[in-house]
Amino acid sequence: MSDVFVSYKAEDRVRVSPLVEALEAEGLSVWWDAHIGGGDEWRDSIQQQLDQSKCVIVVWSRRSIGPKGHFVRDEATRAQRRHAYLPVRIDKVDPPLGFGEIQAIPIVRWKGDRSDPRYQAVLAAVRAIVSGAPRPNHVHFESPGVSRRAIVAGGAAATVVAVAAGWFVLKPSAARAHSIAVLPFANLSGDPGQAYFSDGMAEELRNALSRIAGLTVVARTSSEMLRDADAKIAARKLGVANILTGSVRKSPSTIRVNAQLIDGDNGMERWSDSFDRPLGDVLQIQTGIAESVAQALSIRLAGDDRAVLEIGGTRNPDAQDLYFRSSPERLNDTEAGANESLRLLNEAIALDPNFAKAYARRGEVLRVKANVHALTAAEGKRENREALASVNRAIAIAPELAEGYAARANILREQLNLGGALADLKKADALPGDDVAVLRAYANLLGQSRRHDEALRMAERATSLDPLNPLSLEVQAYALYRARRFTEAAAVARRSLQIAPGRQTARRVLANALLWLKRDAEAAAEYRKLEPDHYYRLLGEAVLAIRAGDRGGALERLGRMQRLYGDSTLYQYGEVYAQLGDVDQAFKALQAALQTRDPGLAGMRVDPFLDPIRRDPRFREIEFKLNFPS
Incomplete structure (x- = not known):
């Protein structure tokens, strides 16, 4: 005799x-029809177990x-x-008439977490x-809604804020039939560290699905923000027609997904399945799920489509x-976090020298270490060389891996090789x-190159794929700012700040936009x-201060900047001198910035702070040396 008999519709087996x-796992003996063998006695077997x-x-x-x-x-x-x-x-259904005397315990979208209070209620009963x-x-139990956890964007935690008595989300576009969001899979390994x-x-799975032609996939940050929804x-909230969800149970030798x-x-299941495989079959499981999703959505996969998964x-x-353990979203953005990520990745590459990702x-x-954590110029150059060699190896192994070209573009942009960076981003996007x-990254570089319409299209694509990520909104705000559409830039920056009030980049775009709109008091408040x-x-x-006729106040802030930052903000000194009308000092600072390859120079073509010196022949000389892409 079993402790528990489970009655359910056969099509719900994966969910049950x-x-x-x-x-x-709690030590209870459970009988369900998965235990039925062959033969003609299955009805008798069910009745016996049900009655006992x-x-x-x-x-x-x-x-x-x-x-x-x-x-x-x-x-x-x-x-x-x-x-x-x-x-x-x-x-979310009511039991049929005659079965509602005892209230049903809801475990809607429960994935197997034994600490969940809904499961604990079932267990107690x-x-x-x-x-x-x-x-x-x-x-x-209330149905789970939007997660109130912090979201991680670009390595920095950004807190979701309540607006008008509800959780703020961006208004999504109309759902497309072949659109999907992959919510985080539940960890059923019994160890939170897994x-x-x-x-x-x-x-x-998001990466694999995104490679299927005709399928639109929401990016990680927005999907994880709705982890418990x-x-x-x-x-x-994400403007998609389909949701993929699931659970993972990992043991030392096997994996169940x-x-x-x-x-x-309508919340109805379109497809479900279970995969019990050795750990070495993880890639095959991912491919199998992606192919099954495509089939369920009536998307035909050609041979090449299967290969790219x-x-x-x-x-x-x-x-x-x-x-998986080296993920930037898992580790913090400190030097210690970068070093730990490098250690894990080096071990992974030692185990599989052809692991392009x-x-x-x-x-x-390595690029982040070189440009954020390096203590000397020599150290930064060495790490940048290692970074470039690593991404070149990724591209050599997997010429169709977009991540390789994107990583190389970031390195080239930091080195002010803007033409090379744009070429790599074009390859990655194709x-x-x-x-x-x-x-x-593509939107930023196009905007800096005065290709504003293209930049805005790229930024809008990023926002549509990651509508709840403040980083995507920041890029859209910057694209509008560089196009001198300051009112719209301020509005989008405010939307980003509604999601993540602590983001300094969005605050900076908002303050600068207000500055050029001549709304000085509001700009000062944002600064x-x-x-x-x-x-x-x-x-x-x-x-x-310059606008207010306080030249001394402007020079005081410039002097403070120079004392605090030395030669790391030469480009910004050029901006201040340009606004002060000290043309020679402005070009002296910009020439020094060119010598040190200050990344700020990438934005000089569209920078309103440099407008007072833009017609000087020396400006065009520096612009020519930067070899901006046409």
């Missing part, structure tokens, strides 16, 4: 499986309450007669029925694990898949919200 596994089990969990769903759910209703009737009936809901004790009082693996699986709510594709309009990956399970990520980490980081003594704040306050 986490509940069975969780109860068995101490507790009968009846799973109510859209399918089990429907016209084909008569077996579930019959089993529920028998359980009621024996006072063994325990109803749960996996969809099961134990009470099995032991013959009184049932605990039912607890009402969450990186389930998150990594979901991100690799109901599928219909997530689909509406449950995946479910849900129609975002695995570009740059590895079949070595240990290398895959190290790669690991080489590409390694190059990006390859299968939509990488939001590529789109943002004061930047970090004290940040060079962008000192720059803005210097220009405001």
Whole structure:
């Protein structure tokens, strides 16, 4: 005799499986029809188990309450007669007439987390029925909504804010039939420290799905922001027609992945499956899920489409694990975090010397170290050389890996090789898949090159794929600012700040836009919200002082900037001198910036701070040396 009998509609098996596994992990014996063998005795076997089990969990769903759910209703009737009936809901439905006396416990979108209070309510009720004790009082659970957790964008935590008594989200575009968001997969490994693996699986699925022609995939940040949302709510807020969700259970030798594709309009399941494989088959699982999703959405895959799903990956399970652990979203943006990421990536590459994605990520980490954490120019140059060699290796292994070209473009842009950077971004964008980081970098470089219409199109694509990511909105705001559309730039920057009030970049765009709109008091208020003594704040306050006729105040802020930052902000000194009307000093600073390859020079073509000196022949000389792409 089993402790628990589970009654459910056969088509819901994948969704019911986490509940069975969780109860068995608690030491309870569970019988469900997955145990039925062949032969003609299956009805007798079901009836015997149903009549003898101490507790009968009846799973109510859209399918089990429907016209084909008569077996579930019959089993529920028998359980009621024996006072063994325990109803749960996996969809937002009411049990059929006659089965509502005991309120069903909702476990809608529960993926197997045994610490979840909804599961704990089910477990408490099961134990009470099995032991013959009184049932605990039912607890009402609200359906999960938008997660109130912090979102991570560009390595910095950004807090979601409440607006008008609800959680602020951007108004999404109308859902497209072939559009999808992959929500984070639940970690069922029993170890919270394994969450990186389930998150990594979901991100690799996003990458694979994005390479399927005709399928639009929402990027990571916006998807993770709605980690705990109901599928219909997530689909509406992200403007997609489909949601892919699931769970991952990893052991030392095997991996089990449950995946479910849900129609975002009605919440109905379109496809589901379970995968039990050795750890080395992770790449094959990802490809299998991506192919199944395409088939469920009636997207035909050609041979080439199947091949691109695995570009740059590895079949070595240990290398895959190290790669997941090296994720920038998991590690902080300190020097220690960068060093740990490098250590993990070096180990992954040692295990699989042809792991192209690991080489590409390694190059990006080295670039950040060179330009943010290097203590000397020599150290920075050495790390930049290593970074370039690493991404070149990624491109050599996998010429169709967009991440390789995007990482190289970032390195070349830092070195002011703007033509080379633009060529690499063009290659990356032409390859299968939509990488939001590529789109943002492409938009920035196009805007700096005065190709404003193209920059805005790229920025809008990034925002449509990652609508809840403040970084995407910042890039759109910058594209508008560089096009001198200051009113619109300020509006988009404010939208970014509604999501992430602490973002300094959006605040800077807003303050600068207000400055050029001659709204000086508002601009001053926004500059004061930047970090004290940040060079962008000192720059803005210097220009405001000049406007107010306070030349001494402007020079005082310039002097403070020079004392604090030395030769690391030569470009900004040129901006202040230009606004002061000291043309010779402005060009002296810009020539020095050219010698040190100051990245600020990439924006000189469209910089309003340099307008007073733009017609000077020396300006065109510097512009020519930078070799801006046409």
